[in-house]
Amino acid sequence: MLQQTTKIGDKPTKKRFQILTLIFISVVINYMDRTNISVAASALTEELSLSSVQMGLIFSAFGWTYSLLQIPGGLTVDLVKIRILYPFILTAWSIATLVQGLVSSFAALIGCRMxxxxxxxxxxxxxxxxxxxxxxxxxxxxxxAVYTSGQFIGLAFLMPVLALIQSQFGWRGLFIISGIIGIVWAVVWYIFYRDPKDHPSINQSELKLIEADEVKTTSTNSKEPKKETKISKQDFIAVFSNKKLWGIYIGQYCLGGTLMFFLTWFPTYLVEYRGLDFIQSGFLASVPFLAAFCGVLVSGFSSDFLVKKGVSKEVARKAPIIVGMLLTIFILGANYTDDTFWVITFLSIAFFGNGLSSIAWVFVSLLAPKHLVGLVGGCFNSIGGLSAVTVPIIIGFLVQGGDFKPALIFIASLAAIGSCAYLFLVGKIERISTESPSVEAKAI
Incomplete structure (x- = not known):
C-alpha cells in the first residue's frame, strides 16, 4: 500500500475527479474499438464480398461473448483488484483489435470480434x-454521466477522425492504429490508478467525504451484510428473481438496442440508404453522438441536482430515463422525410434521448447489495449486452431489401418497452437485502 499523504485543513482534495478522467478516456477507447468496425463496414463489405446478413453477424459477434461473460466479468471485478484487472483486459482487447487489420476472412473477423x-x-x-x-x-x-458521455463525445469526434484514418490507411490501418492506442493507454492506467485508501495524495477530508455514504448505509440498513467474502446461492436467487432488478435489466436491453443501431448500422444507413459519400457521412454521423453527449450530461447533473434539493429518488433518478426513452421514439420521424437535415435532426433527438437514459447504471449502485455490486452490474450489463447480440442481426435481416424503415420501427418499439419497464417494474428505489429473498425479492 502506498503511503497516504495527510493534508491539514478541512477542504477535501479532488483526486476522485482525476480518477474519473481515467475512466472517461478508457470508455472513449472502449467504444472506439467497438465501433471502428462500423466505419470499416462499407470497405469490408466490398473487399470481402459480404452480404448484409453476414455484416450483421460480424457486428453482433462482439455481443455474443460480451453478453455471455458479463456475469463472470462482474464476479471477477468483485474478486480482482481493479488496478490489475483493467490494464490487463484493455491490453487484451486492444491486441484483438489490432489483429483485425491483419485478417482477410469472414470467420477470422468473427473470431476477433468475439x-x-x-x-x-x-x-x-x-x-x-x-x-x-x-x-x-x-x-x-x-x-x-461523465464517464458514460465518453462513449458519445468520444465517438462524435472520432467518427470523422476514423473516417479520415481509413481514407489514408485503409480499413486495415484503422484497426492497427486503434489497437496501438489501447495498448499505450493500458500502461498509463496502471501507472496512475489507485483505490482511495492507496492513493498517495488524497487527504483525509476527501476520504471521509467518500466514505460518508458507506457509514450512512451501514447504520440505516441493518440487514445488509457488513462483510461478505463468498457469493452464496441466496445471493444469486436475489439477483435473478427481484422485480426491481428485472426492471433495470429489461430497460438496459432496450436502451442498448438504440445504441447498437448507432454503433453498427448507422454509417451504412447514411452511405447506402441515404446516399451520402463516405467522408460526409463521417461528419454527419458525429451530430447525433454530440446530441447523445448533451443528453447524458443533462441527465446526470440534473438528476444529482434534484437529489440534493430533496426530490425523491423515484423522480430524480427515473424521470430522465423514462423521458429519454420516450424521446428515442422520435427516430420514426426519419422514415417520413428525404431531407438530410431532417433525417439527422430526428436521429439526433432519438440519440439525445438515449443519452438522457444512459445514467441507468446508477440503479446498480442504488439497488444492489454493497457486496454484490459487481454481480448485479454483471447481470445488468449481460442482459443489456444481449442487444449487441440480437439487434445487429435483426437489423441485418430487416434491411436485406435495402429498406431501413422497418429497422427504425423496431428501434422505436424497444424504446417504448424500456420506458414501461422503468414505470411498472422498478417501483420504489431502495437497496435490496439478500437476507430474506422470499420477502424482498418478488419473482416475476
Missing part, C-alpha cells in the same frame, strides 16, 4: 465499481 467481447466484458462493471468506490452517493449519477 475476443474483443471477451475482454471488454468486465469493463463497465469495473467502471461502476470504481465510481462506487470513489464517489459518495449524491455524486454518482454525475460521475456515471
Amino acid at each position: 475476443i474483443i467481447g471477451v475482454f471488454e466484458a468486465p469493463s463497465y462493471p469495473c467502471n461502476n465499481k470504481i465510481v462506487t468506490t470513489w464517489f459518495p452517493e449524491n455524486e454518482r449519477a454525475s460521475a456515471i
Whole structure:
C-alpha cells in the first residue's frame, strides 16, 4: 500500500475527479474499438464480398461473448483488484483489435470480434465499481454521466477522425492504429490508478467525504451484510428473481438496442440508404453522438441536482430515463422525410434521448447489495449486452431489401418497452437485502 499523504485543513482534495478522467478516456477507447468496425463496414463489405446478413453477424459477434461473460466479468471485478484487472483486459482487447487489420476472412473477423467481447466484458462493471468506490452517493449519477458521455463525445469526434484514418490507411490501418492506442493507454492506467485508501495524495477530508455514504448505509440498513467474502446461492436467487432488478435489466436491453443501431448500422444507413459519400457521412454521423453527449450530461447533473434539493429518488433518478426513452421514439420521424437535415435532426433527438437514459447504471449502485455490486452490474450489463447480440442481426435481416424503415420501427418499439419497464417494474428505489429473498425479492 502506498503511503497516504495527510493534508491539514478541512477542504477535501479532488483526486476522485482525476480518477474519473481515467475512466472517461478508457470508455472513449472502449467504444472506439467497438465501433471502428462500423466505419470499416462499407470497405469490408466490398473487399470481402459480404452480404448484409453476414455484416450483421460480424457486428453482433462482439455481443455474443460480451453478453455471455458479463456475469463472470462482474464476479471477477468483485474478486480482482481493479488496478490489475483493467490494464490487463484493455491490453487484451486492444491486441484483438489490432489483429483485425491483419485478417482477410469472414470467420477470422468473427473470431476477433468475439475476443474483443471477451475482454471488454468486465469493463463497465469495473467502471461502476470504481465510481462506487470513489464517489459518495449524491455524486454518482454525475460521475456515471461523465464517464458514460465518453462513449458519445468520444465517438462524435472520432467518427470523422476514423473516417479520415481509413481514407489514408485503409480499413486495415484503422484497426492497427486503434489497437496501438489501447495498448499505450493500458500502461498509463496502471501507472496512475489507485483505490482511495492507496492513493498517495488524497487527504483525509476527501476520504471521509467518500466514505460518508458507506457509514450512512451501514447504520440505516441493518440487514445488509457488513462483510461478505463468498457469493452464496441466496445471493444469486436475489439477483435473478427481484422485480426491481428485472426492471433495470429489461430497460438496459432496450436502451442498448438504440445504441447498437448507432454503433453498427448507422454509417451504412447514411452511405447506402441515404446516399451520402463516405467522408460526409463521417461528419454527419458525429451530430447525433454530440446530441447523445448533451443528453447524458443533462441527465446526470440534473438528476444529482434534484437529489440534493430533496426530490425523491423515484423522480430524480427515473424521470430522465423514462423521458429519454420516450424521446428515442422520435427516430420514426426519419422514415417520413428525404431531407438530410431532417433525417439527422430526428436521429439526433432519438440519440439525445438515449443519452438522457444512459445514467441507468446508477440503479446498480442504488439497488444492489454493497457486496454484490459487481454481480448485479454483471447481470445488468449481460442482459443489456444481449442487444449487441440480437439487434445487429435483426437489423441485418430487416434491411436485406435495402429498406431501413422497418429497422427504425423496431428501434422505436424497444424504446417504448424500456420506458414501461422503468414505470411498472422498478417501483420504489431502495437497496435490496439478500437476507430474506422470499420477502424482498418478488419473482416475476
